[in-house]
Amino acid sequence: MSSTNETIDSVKEFLITGFLRFRDQESRRTLFGVFLTVYIFILLGNVLLILIFVSDRALHTPMYILVCGLAILDVVITTNTVPSMLVLFTLEYRSVPFAACFTQTAFWLGLFGTESSLLALMAYDRYIAICHPLHYSNLMTNLHISKLMASCLGVGCLCTIVTLALILRLPFCGANIITHCFCDIASLMFLTCGDNMITMYLILFIGLSVSFLPLVFIFFTYVRIIISVVKISSKEGRMKAFYTCGTHLLVISVFFLGRIPVTSMDSRIMGLIIQNVFPALMNPVIYCLRTREIQSRSQNILLCCGCGNVLYQ
Numbered sequence: 069m070s071s072t073n074e075t076i077d078s079v080k081e082f083l084i085t086g087f088l089r090f091r092d093q094e095s096r097r098t099l100f101g102v103f104l105t106v107y108i109f110i111l112l113g114n115v116l117l118i119l120i121f122v123s124d125r126a127l128h129t130p131m132y133i134l135v136c137g138l139a140i141l142d143v144v145i146t147t148n149t150v151p152s153m154l155v156l157f158t159l160e161y162r163s164v165p166f167a168a169c170f171t172q173t174a175f176w177l178g179l180f181g182t183e184s185s186l187l188a189l190m191a192y193d194r195y196i197a198i199c200h201p202l203h204y205s206n207l208m209t210n211l212h213i214s215k216l217m218a219s220c221l222g223v224g225c226l227c228t229i230v231t232l233a234l235i236l237r238l239p240f241c242g243a244n245i246i247t248h249c250f251c252d253i254a255s256l257m258f259l260t261c262g263d264n265m266i267t268m269y270l271i272l273f274i275g276l277s278v279s280f281l282p283l284v285f286i287f288f289t290y291v292r293i294i295i296s297v298v299k300i301s302s303k304e305g306r307m308k309a310f311y312t313c314g315t316h317l318l319v320i321s322v323f324f325l326g327r328i329p330v331t332s333m334d335s336r337i338m339g340l341i342i343q344n345v346f347p348a349l350m351n352p353v354i355y356c357l358r359t360r361e362i363q364s365r366s367q368n369i370l371l372c373c374g375c376g377n378v379l380y381q
Contacts, residue, residue, distance in 0.1 A: 079240040079259075082169045084152075084162040086249050087334050091160065100157035106345055107150045113352030114139040120362055127362075130213040131197070134190045135355055135362075137217050138319070141183050142348030148175045149344050153249045169251040170236075174228050176344075177253060181278045182224030183347075187320055188282035189216055191289040194313055199296045227278050231271055238264050248337055286320060318354050323347045 085091070090099060121127050121136040152172065156162045164172075193213070197204050231253060238260040246255045253275070257268055293313060300306045323343075355362050 079166055079242070079244050081166060082164045082244045082246050082251065082259075084156055084164055084246050084248065084250065086156050086161070086247075087337060088247065089334055096157045096160075100154055103150060103157070103345070104154055106349055107146060107154070110146050110150075110345065110348045111143065113356075114143045114348065117352050117355060117362070118143075128210065130193055130208040130210060131190075132362075133210060133213050134186065134193060134217070138183070138186060138190075138351060141179060141186065142351055145176075145179045145183065146345055146348045148172060148179065149250045149341075153341070156249055164251060169246075169256070170232065172251045173253055173256060174232055176250075177231055178221075178224040178228040180224070181227045182221050183323065184278055184282040185220035185223045186217065187316075187323060188285045188289075189213075189220055190316055191286040191320075194316055195289045195293055198293050198313070223278075227274055231274055234267050234271055235260065238262060238267060247333055249341060252340060283320075283324060290317070319347070319351055322350045322354070 086096075087099075090096065117139040118136055121132055121139075149172070152162070152164075193208060196207050200207070235253070235256060239262050240259055241261040243259050243261075246259070248255045253271065257264075257271065290313065297306055297310060297313075
């Protein structure tokens, strides 16, 4: 019998316990209310961005295609984790079948890798726009940017397939309690038994590569951008370039904020949750406040909705 079959036979389901210190009914109600409110705002903000992009053909450009792709990713990422968290907060614990737990983990890994790659692609788009503006229209067409975004999705899927193939080779010998709010790869690795040190190092290497290679690429890209911006003679041109890049840098900062290492279990759980929901919550706010085209279009949509309600009444 293969190790995968032994794994499936030994563990049929996992028990998700949530936070260690906030398992009483009052705490779970508070967490439910907070994350339900956050999830609603995430859906409203990102769906608004998507509607703005779809409805305005003037925004059908590479930069805004990337913004729309990021909004779609944010909706899918939070939908993969937050609804199951809300169910957990209504119960003392939640039972998850083996296949369902790994399915959620697979989506989390794939979407996480895709978003990291997409942020690197957005940095590359700004690099071409600022450092090679005369070649931008030829290098960054809508078709080309769509192919590059598909490549980002491919990177996320490849990392997921390799990681799951590695962990599914390991046996699960009976321990099935996950101290977290959803199924994540680190929690599943802790439940494996046997000689798994090499596999754990390989999975850690893949995770660090997905996290830090895009970050290193973004860093060096913005070093080149800053050097080019400093050489711009006009003050207005420098301010415009810094303003455009500042929006993307804010988005990057928000995305990587949740990766700060922590010691306590509850802090680790909260850090991973923040990494999932905080970027999705803040990205629409950042783009609506700092991008004039999106800000103007969102105001028009809200005014139209307001006028429609007045007329209806």
